[in-house]
Ligand SMILES: Nc1ncnc2c1ncn2[C@@H]1O[C@H](COP(=O)(O)OP(=O)(O)OP(=O)(O)O)[C@@H](O)[C@H]1O
């Protein structure tokens with residue numbers, strides 16, 4: 253009888269990952285998983301292999317018992333966006349752990365750049381903010397709530413492109429998952445309605461996205477840092493620090509977009525992430541134009557060839573999303589008054605613009621902080 257019990261066939265096909273992949277080294281130790289850089293011997297391509305911790309995953313699933321929460325593999329496979337890491341497939345190991353096979357992102361974590369606040373961060377942060385926002389918009393369009401937007405879950409590739417990498421806490425945007433109760437996420441990025449166990453919806457991601465953007469400028473949280481939910485509860489009723497007091501040089505339209513994303517009351521927040529990204533995109537386009545005009549005027553005055561303004565980049569994959577502006581990052585731009593959005597030429601579908609040389613104009617030199 254025991255034999256029968258223990259020889260029970262697994263519910264799904266299992267893969268011996270030691271035969272299927274050559275592991276080159278661990279690249280990450282998340283709280284829920286281990287991640288390796290590997291070669292997939294079936295396809296021959298380099299991949300990131302993420303193996304989920306079985307017990308922790310089970311514990312998480314138990315919180316949503318009876319609700320048929322889709323697995324991380326199911327969620328990952330449903331996503332198709334240039335700023336979301338591509339998942340090729342998922343399966344189960346011989347230990348019955350779920351594994352995901354993903355494109356390998358060569359690059360660094362956004363958390364490191366937040367910490368460093370180096371030239372790369374200053375130059376490209378508006379671009380990264382727009383890309384993360386567009387990735388989140390894709391999530392919401394697929395009717396998911398991410399629930400763990402934070403710099404830890406974003407990678408910046410060597411091509412200077414942001415990639416969302418972690419779908420472990422994603423839930424469907426349906427009434428049963430919007431019900432109060434499950435406070436999963438990362439404490440300092442959690443929306444007040446989640447912390448206070450009120451009903452939640454996609455607007456909780458907008459809050460976490462706004463905290464992330466705030467950090468990308470100010471290196472710190474809008475409230476005092478707190479590691480636990482209880483500590484966050486203590487201060488969440490206080491208004492956030494005004495970003496312009498920390499970063500007096502920040503563009504006012506960008507600052508206003510971030511601060512509206514941090515509103516404690518979700519009804520006062522941006523209602524869709526698209527609205528918030530739209531503001532940031534408009535600000536970027538305006539600042540890029542301003543810098544190019546200034547560069548052209550300077551070149552004219554000194555008798556050198558004027559700089560030709562670059563056209564906005566065109567996104568390939570998502571025609572519903574308006575094109576992102578090209579982005580040398582004028583992140584240190586002066587507190588220029590928010591101007592009307594700059595008109596953009598229509599997108600040429602099917603063509604991704606390579607960064608042109610004048611994307612590299614040093615905008616930071618033109619706008620003192
Ligand atoms: N596709 C990838 N390419 C390169 N590195 C990756 C990739 N996916 C994950 N990593 C690395 O592995 C780390 C952990 O990945 P991930 O965030 O998905 O795991 P997690 O266990 O869900 O994390 P946590 O719960 O701590 O946020 C990342 O911080 C990153 O360094």
Ligand SMILES: [Mg+2]
Pocket residue numbers: 282283404405418
């Ligand atoms: Mg993670």
